[in-house]
Amino acid sequence: MLTYFTNSVPNTSLRIPHFLSPQAPTSNPRAKMMSSSLPENRIVLGCGGVVVDLLAAVASYPKPDDKIRSTSFQVQGGGNAGNALTCAARLGLHTRLISKVADDAQGRGILEELEADGVDTSFFVVSPEGNSPFTYIIVDNETKTRTCIHTPGYPPLVPEELSRSKLESAIDGAGLVYFDVRLHETALVVAKEVWTEASSVPTALLSMLLKLPKVKFVIVTLGEDGCIMLERSHNKASNSEEMCIDEVFESLKQKAPNDDSKPTCVSSSVVTLKADGIGTLCGRLHVGTAEKIPPSELVDTTGAGDAFIGAVLYASCVKLPPERMLPFASQVAACSCRALGARSGLPRHSDTRLAPFLHEGSEIAGLVP
Template identity: 60%
Template sequence: MISLYATSNANFTNSFSPPPSPPRSARFKMSHDSLPRLSENQIVLGVGGVGVDFLAAVPSYPKPDEKIRTTSLKVQGGGNTGNALTCAARLGLTTRVISKIANDTQGRAILEVLRNDGVDTSFIVVSEEGNSPFTYIIVDNETKTRTCIFTPGYPLMMPDDLSQSSLSSALDGARIVYFDVRWPETALVVAQEAARKNIPILIDNERKREGLDDLITFADYAVCSAKFPQAWTEAASAPSALVSMLLKLPKLKFVIVTLGEDGCIMLERSVDEIPDIEEMDVDSLLGSLKQRKNDSTAIPTYVSSPVTKLRANGIGTVCGRLLVGTAEKVPPEELLDTTGAGDSFVGAVLYAICTNMPPEKMLPFAAQVAALCCRALGARAGLPHRTDSRLASFLS
């Protein structure tokens, strides 16, 4: 196993030690006094993956049997849940995590870096044998893409690893519970108990995974990767798939599908009965919203339909509204790495739910946080803190 401690190579940075503030960071800080005070009941419990990321940046993706040099190499904390909770913690929420690691060098470093960001790790199970999860990530400087090679942790987390008293303590006071669909058997137990306590649940649907079909029925909110909605529903189009998800999942208040540099699409269910409301084809509506987007501005924006009956041919109708969010246009010289962009978006959505942000504010806010993440190598180095002035317009 690769050590987490830095070598003498000047291009190798060990990010498990608290990184020094970049020289220009002072320009992006604002006073704590200028921010509204957060309620004490802003606790997020995350259930899922934490790990280690070995990030190798290269001039271009290697060809088979080719030998190349890195332009930089970093070792950082990773895992969908670890990243999302770190983002939420830096934004000011109280965060707790249920996961499993091994008592190895990587595992000890995982705990340290999460604690340094204020994440409560007391519910992480530590095995005396096995290995902690880790991922090799190749960052292509030419195409600004990343390729991930994931090694799961072992032994797997099972429901018996989490006592009833620990589960009760982890859920105590929680405003929302987040799942990335790792450790599916344990996740289902936590979801059942959260639902029994009427604690809302957000599920990050990156891809179809074992146990997803059982877990997703508990979801109040869902954030999905671009391909997931159609893969899960088998609908003919992305907007039709979102309608299908709301029909299949009656608890679901909204579903967001992230589209990278193309922004995101959100379908929000209406809670009000509106008589004689107009019915519209959801695919046609999406097309008209895209035409209304303001592509001339660099900052994230949104466009929204009115509340209407959204029809997906061959699927059915749902009452709600469709929103299209744009991504920030990050200058090419500032775009370093998209690793963790989706996790940071989720972390910002968790913050938005906890602070009752309306969708009109949530979508640009989450896009802004994700864009800041992409300005540094790795999933966590670029995550903004609550005092970052680039977030001031959203948090004031």
């Protein structure tokens, strides 16, 4: 679930050197994007998890007491916040990350890889003792699934380790702030507050926007089934009649193309959406489809959701409309699924596969009255 709040911090500039990561895919330098695809306010602050991923691909998942060989193996950075901000950095944003590692080989490797991708790690807390987090990931080539075995870092990050001056410096100039809710105790408190008891996903999204009046939009991802986005509107609805949000969703879902392998988006007009027992909201509903990746090209879905979020962070800074943002984010996620691990397949801004989604006038969206 992704929610988007406004942030009223002042707009200042930050210049971060961007280095080519050895794991980054090459791109075509001749690919040209529209000038507006690079935002003026390009600073995004993240707070959350970073880890070392030890990825082993196997022909099929082992049975108990089996001994098998891997078909490939990689060690690379991971963690939801680390992955999402790496994605945003490769797309052209300036990114800062608040997290914690230990002063060990794994921690130093985490920092070096993030810095190589242009992520500002100066706000990290580095513990002189303990261990940095790491995850064993077994990728099953047969079922196209992955199994994660995570070892948390120790000692964990506590608020007292982040000074007021350092926090203010991290926030200064940031246009967006992203949390991956890795602090599970805090996440539980938030979950209890936003639990909607709704009977459907669209109804739950409507309930969330009613409970959180400063949220601009909410997105829920559905894996290979795409995503749903509910966007708040301050404009008057084109139709004074209230429309059931579940019925609008079903109508959009039927109109979404099933024969198109590329990501698309079908959107409603601005209407007054209602849900029985919940309330009404003026807004737009968007249904996005995911790319249909051929089985021969699907390698690993690790970090696909993080890639989607990183692309949404970029699209929000660029001010892409939802009709273009959702297909763009889905395309970035699909790119990441074509390589082992969460970061190997993350595209850069100049990647030719992204050009159709960044150019004005691309045929990637439809509007349903």
